[in-house]
Amino acid sequence: MSEAQAEKKDLGQAILKEIVPPPEEEAPRKSFWKSISIPALAILTGLLIGAVMIAATSSTVWAAFGQSIWKGFGRAFAEIGAAYQALFTGAIGDPVRIVRALGSGDAREIRSALNPFLESLVQTTPYIFTGLAVAVGFRSGLFNIGVEGQLFIGAAAATYVGYAITGLPGFIHMPLALLAGALGGAFWAFIPGLLKAKTGGHEVINTIMMNWIAFRLTEWLLSGPMTRPGSGGMPLSPLIQKSAEIPQFFQAPIRFHLGFFIALAVAWFINWFLFKTTWGLDLRTVGTNPRAAKYAGLSTTKSIITAMIISGALAGTAGAVQILAVNRSMALGLSSGYGFDSIALALIGNNTPLGIVLASLLFGTLRNGATRMMVVSAIPIDIVDVIQAIILMFVAAPAIIRAMYHLKKPKKEEATIFLSGWGGK
Amino acid sequence: MATLTQTIKHRRISEVSPARRLFMGIVELIIGILIYVLFAARLAPELLTTFNMTPGGIDVGQLADWVVPSRLTLTIFAIVCVGIGAYQIVKGFGRATNGMVGLCGLLLIFGFLIWQASGKTLNLSGMLSSAVLLAVPITLAAFAGILAERSGTINIAIEGMMLMSCMFAALIGSLTKSAVLGLLGGVLSAVALAMLHAVLCIKYKINQVVSGTVINIFSAGMTAFISQKFLQKYQTLNNPPMFTRIPVPLLSRIPFIGPILFNQNVFVYMMFLILIILQVALFSTRWGLRLRSVGEHPKAADTLGIDVIRTRYVGMLLSGVVAGIAGAFFTLGSVGRFDEGMTAGKGFIGLAAMIFGNWYPFGALGAGLLFGFADAIGSKLSLLGSAIPPQFMGMAPYLITMIVLAGFIGKGQAPAAEGKPYEKE
Numbered sequence: 001m002s003e004a005q006a007e008k009k010d011l012g013q014a015i016l017k018e019i020v021p022p023p024e025e026e027a028p029r030k031s032f033w034k035s036i037s038i039p040a041l042a043i044l045t046g047l048l049i050g051a052v053m054i055a056a057t058s059s060t061v062w063a064a065f066g067q068s069i070w071k072g073f074g075r076a077f078a079e080i081g082a083a084y085q086a087l088f089t090g091a092i093g094d095p096v097r098i099v100r101a102l103g104s105g106d107a108r109e110i111r112s113a114l115n116p117f118l119e120s121l122v123q124t125t126p127y128i129f130t131g132l133a134v135a136v137g138f139r140s141g142l143f144n145i146g147v148e149g150q151l152f153i154g155a156a157a158a159t160y161v162g163y164a165i166t167g168l169p170g171f172i173h174m175p176l177a178l179l180a181g182a183l184g185g186a187f188w189a190f191i192p193g194l195l196k197a198k199t200g201g202h203e204v205i206n207t208i209m210m211n212w213i214a215f216r217l218t219e220w221l222l223s224g225p226m227t228r229p230g231s232g233g234m235p236l237s238p239l240i241q242k243s244a245e246i247p248q249f250f251q252a253p254i255r256f257h258l259g260f261f262i263a264l265a266v267a268w269f270i271n272w273f274l275f276k277t278t279w280g281l282d283l284r285t286v287g288t289n290p291r292a293a294k295y296a297g298l299s300t301t302k303s304i305i306t307a308m309i310i311s312g313a314l315a316g317t318a319g320a321v322q323i324l325a326v327n328r329s330m331a332l333g334l335s336s337g338y339g340f341d342s343i344a345l346a347l348i349g350n351n352t353p354l355g356i357v358l359a360s361l362l363f364g365t366l367r368n369g370a371t372r373m374m375v376v377s378a379i380p381i382d383i384v385d386v387i388q389a390i391i392l393m394f395v396a397a398p399a400i401i402r403a404m405y406h407l408k409k410p411k412k413e414e415a416t417i418f419l420s421g422w423g424g425k
Numbered sequence: 426m427a428t429l430t431q432t433i434k435h436r437r438i439s440e441v442s443p444a445r446r447l448f449m450g451i452v453e454l455i456i457g458i459l460i461y462v463l464f465a466a467r468l469a470p471e472l473l474t475t476f477n478m479t480p481g482g483i484d485v486g487q488l489a490d491w492v493v494p495s496r497l498t499l500t501i502f503a504i505v506c507v508g509i510g511a512y513q514i515v516k517g518f519g520r521a522t523n524g525m526v527g528l529c530g531l532l533l534i535f536g537f538l539i540w541q542a543s544g545k546t547l548n549l550s551g552m553l554s555s556a557v558l559l560a561v562p563i564t565l566a567a568f569a570g571i572l573a574e575r576s577g578t579i580n581i582a583i584e585g586m587m588l589m590s591c592m593f594a595a596l597i598g599s600l601t602k603s604a605v606l607g608l609l610g611g612v613l614s615a616v617a618l619a620m621l622h623a624v625l626c627i628k629y630k631i632n633q634v635v636s637g638t639v640i641n642i643f644s645a646g647m648t649a650f651i652s653q654k655f656l657q658k659y660q661t662l663n664n665p666p667m668f669t670r671i672p673v674p675l676l677s678r679i680p681f682i683g684p685i686l687f688n689q690n691v692f693v694y695m696m697f698l699i700l701i702i703l704q705v706a707l708f709s710t711r712w713g714l715r716l717r718s719v720g721e722h723p724k725a726a727d728t729l730g731i732d733v734i735r736t737r738y739v740g741m742l743l744s745g746v747v748a749g750i751a752g753a754f755f756t757l758g759s760v761g762r763f764d765e766g767m768t769a770g771k772g773f774i775g776l777a778a779m780i781f782g783n784w785y786p787f788g789a790l791g792a793g794l795l796f797g798f799a800d801a802i803g804s805k806l807s808l809l810g811s812a813i814p815p816q817f818m819g820m821a822p823y824l825i826t827m828i829v830l831a832g833f834i835g836k837g838q839a840p841a842a843e844g845k846p847y848e849k850e
Contacts, residue, residue, distance in 0.1 A: 053650070057650075057651070057654050057655075143634055145638070195827065195830070195831050199830075199831040201827065201830035201831045202830065204581060204634060205773055205776060205777055205826065205827075205830055206827055206830060208770060208773045209770075209773070209777075209823040209824075209826050209827050210823075210827075211770075212769075212770050212820070212823045213820045213823050213824065216816040216817070216819045216820045217816070217820070219816050220814050220816035220817065224814065337645070340638070340641070340642050340645070341642075343635075343638055343642075344642065347635065379654075380649065380650045380653035380654055382645075382646045382647075382649035382650040382653065383646065383650050384646070385642055385643075385645055385646025385647075385649070385650075386643060386646040386647050386650060387646075388642060388646070389639050389640075389642040389643035389646060390643070392635075392638070392639050392642065393625065393636075393639045393643075396625075396631045396632065396635045396636065396639065397625055397629040397631045397636075399629050400629060
C-alpha cells in the first residue's frame with residue numbers, strides 16, 4: 001500500500017469515528033456519592049460564603065469585634081445561626097410545630113404547619129420549567145439566556161387567553177391558556193433561533209435583547225391594550241376567568257397547586273424526548289459534536305430552531321403556570337430573575353431532567369426560605385443570587401472544588417457541551 | 426479531531442462575499458423605500474421641520490435655527506439610500522460596505538426625526554449632545570470587549586463588571602466625597618471581577634460564556650444586596666459627587682461640533698483618549714501585535730516566544746479597567762446615584778457595538794454613537810408628544826442591536842482563537 005493510500009484509509013477511519021455518534025454511556029455507573037459530591041460541596045461552599053457575607057455586613061457583628069475578638073466571633077455565629085435558622089423554618093417549616101401538629105391529628109393544624117414546605121414546592125414549580133428550558137438549549141449547544149423574556153411573553157399570552165375568552169368549560173379553557181403560554185414563549189425563542197441558524201447572530205446577545213424587548217412590550221401591553229379597567233394606567237392585567245385557573249389543592253393561604261405535578265410530568269416527558277427518541281439524539285449530537293452531526297447529514301439549522309422552540313415553549317409554560325395557578329393576573333413583578341437562575345439550575349442538574357428537578361427543589365426552597373430570612377434578620381433576598389452564582393461557579397469549575405477539598409481527579413473528563421463563538425462556528 | 430483539517434485562514438477584510446454584497450444592497454434599497462413610503466409620502470409638502478441649536482450649558486458656538494422642508498429632505502434621503510443600494514448591488518463598496526449601511530441607517534433615523542418633528546421644533550444640538558453622553562458607556566463597553574477578545578477571551582461579563590463598578594463608584598465616591606476616588610474604587614472592583622473571569626477562563630478553562638454568566642449573576646445579586654443593606658438605608662452613602670461639564674478651551678468654540686463634543690464631562694474625553702490609545706497600542710506597537718497574535722493564533726505566538734497565558738491575563742485585566750470606567754459613568758457622570766440594575770443591558774449592547782465595529786476601536790465608536798443616538802431619540806420624542814408609545818421607543822436600541830448582529834456579523838472577522846482556552850502542548 002502506498003503512503004497516499006494509507007493516509008487515505010486513516011482519513012476514512014477518522015471521519016468514520018466522527019460520524020458515528022458516541023455510544024450511550026453504558027460504562028460502569030458512577031457511584032451515587034461520586035456523582036453528587038461536586039454539586040453537594042458546591043452548595044455547601046456557597047452557603048458558607050453566604051454566611052461570611054451575612055456576618056461581614058452586620059453592624060452588630062462589627063461592634064462586637066470592636067469589644068473583643070471572641071465576642072465578635074460569638075456574635076457572628078449567633079447572627080449566621082439565626083439567619084440560617086430562619087431560612088430553614090421559612091423553607092421547610094418549624095420541625096417542633098410539625099411534630100406537634102402530626103401528633104394532634106388536627107388536619108388544619110397539619111396543613112398550616114406544613115405550609116412553608118408546600119410553599120417551597122410552589123416556588124420550585126417555575127424553576128423546573130425554566131431549568132428544563134435552559135437544559136434543552138444546552139443539550140443542543142445553545143445558550144438560551146432569554147428564558148426570562150420568553151416567560152414574560154408566555155405569561156402575557158396565557159393571561160390574555162385567560163381573561164378575554166369567556167364561556168368555556170374549565171377542562172378546555174385552562175389547557176388552552178397553557179397552550180397559549182407555551183406558544184408565546186416558543187415564538188419569542190424562535191426569533192433568535194432563526195437568526196442564529198440563518199445569519200449566525202449569536203443567541204446569547206440576541207436572547208438578552210429579546211428579554212429587554214419583552215419587558216418593554218409587556219409593560220406597554222399591561223398599561224395599554226391589556227390593562228385592568230380602573231387600574232389608572234398601572235401596568236396590571238384583569239383577573240383571569242375562573243375556568244382558566246389551575247386548581248390549588250388547599251384553601252388560602254396555602255397556594256400549593258396542580259402545576260407542580262404538571263412540571264414533574266413535563267420533566268419526565270423531556271427526559272423521554274432527549275434520551276429515548278431519534279429527535280432527541282439528533283439534538284444532542286448537534287450539541288456535543290457539531291462536526292460529527294454535519295458529517296452524519298443532520299441539519300444544524302433544523303435542530304437549532306427545534307431546540308429553541310422547545311426551550312421557549314417550556315419557558316412560556318413557566319410563565320403561564322405562574323399566572324394561572326398563583327398570581328391569577330399579570331403585573332410586571334412576575335419574575336424574580338428565573339431566567340438567569342435557571343442557567344445555574346441546568347448546570348447544577350448536569351442538564352438532566354432528574355438533576356434539574358432536584359436542583360429546582362433546592363433553589364425553590366432557598367428562595368422561599370430567604371423571604372422569611374429577610375423578614376427575621378433583615379438580610380436582602382438578593383443574597384440568594386450571590387449564593388447561586390457561587391454554586392454555579394464551583395459546579396462549572398469542579399477543579400476548584402477538588403482543590404479545596406482535596407478530592408481525586410476523575411479518570412475521564414466529563415463530556416463538555418459545545419458552545420460557539422460569535423461567528424456561530 | 427482538530428488536527429485533521431487544520432488550515433490557517435488568510436482573511437482579507439476588503440473582500441465581501443457576493444451574497445453579502447447583494448443582501449446589504451437590498452437592505453439599503455429597502456431603507457430608501459421605507460423612508461419614502463413611511464415618512465415622505467405621508468407629509469403635506471409645505472410642512473417645515475425646525476431644528477433648534479441650543480446644546481445647553483454653553484452659549485458660544487451656537488448656530489441659528491435650521492429649518493428644512495420636511496418632505497423634500499426626506500425624498501432626497503430616500504433617493505440617496507436607493508442610490509447607495511443600487512451601487513452596492515451592481516459594484517459593491519468593498520471595505521466601506523458596513524459604513525455605507527451605517528450611513529443608510531443614520532439617514533433612516535434622521536428621516537424618522539424629521540417626520541416626527543414636521544411642523545414642530547426639535548432641539549438637535551441638545552439631542553446630539555445627549556447622544557454623545559449616552560454613547561459613552563456603550564462605546565467604552567465595546568472597547569473593553571475589544572481588549573478581551575483581541576487577546577482571545579470572550580468577555581460577556583462586561584455587564585456585570587459595569588454594574589459592580591457602578592455601585593462601588595457611588596459607594597466610595599460618597600464615602601470619600603471625591604469623584605476621582607470613586608472612579609478609582611469602581612475601576613478596582615471591575616478589575617477584581619476581571620481577574621476572577623480570567624482565572625476561571627484561562628486557568629480553569631471553564632466555558633467562557635458560563636464564566637461570564639457567573640459574574641453577571643454574582644454582580645446583580647451582590648450590588649442589589651449591598652444597595653438594600655446600606656445604600657437605601659443610609660442615603661449619604663449613595664450621594665457621590667459627580668464629574669461636571671468642563672468645556673475644553675478653544676475646541677468648545679467650534680460652531681456646532683464644539684458644544685456637542687467638547688463641552689462634556691471627563692468621561693467623554695476619556696472615551697476619546699482611550700480610543701486613540703487603543704488604536705495606537707493595538708495596531709502600531711509591538712505589544713499590540715503580540716496581543717492580537719495571541720487572539721488569532723496562540724500556538725504560533727507561543728512558538729515565537731510570546732507568553733500566551735500572560736498576554737491573555739493582561740488583555741482581560743485591561744478590559745476590566747475600561748469596563749470599570751464605563752460602569753462608573755452611570756453614577757459619577759450621568760445620574761449621581763446608584764439604582765439596582767441601572768446598567769440595563771448596556772454592556773451587552775456594547776458587545777454588539779464591538780461586533781458591528783469589526784473589533785476595531787473606530788468602528789466601535791461609530792456603532793456606539795449610533796446606539797447612543799437611538800437612545801437619545803426616545804427621550805426627545807416623548808417631549809414632542811409623539812403618538813408612538815415610549816416603550817416602543819425604548820425597544821429601539823435592542824432592536825437595532827439584533828438587526829446589526831444579523832446583518833453585520835462579518836464572515837470570520839472575529840479573532841480566530843477567541844473562546845478557546847489555550848492548552849500548551
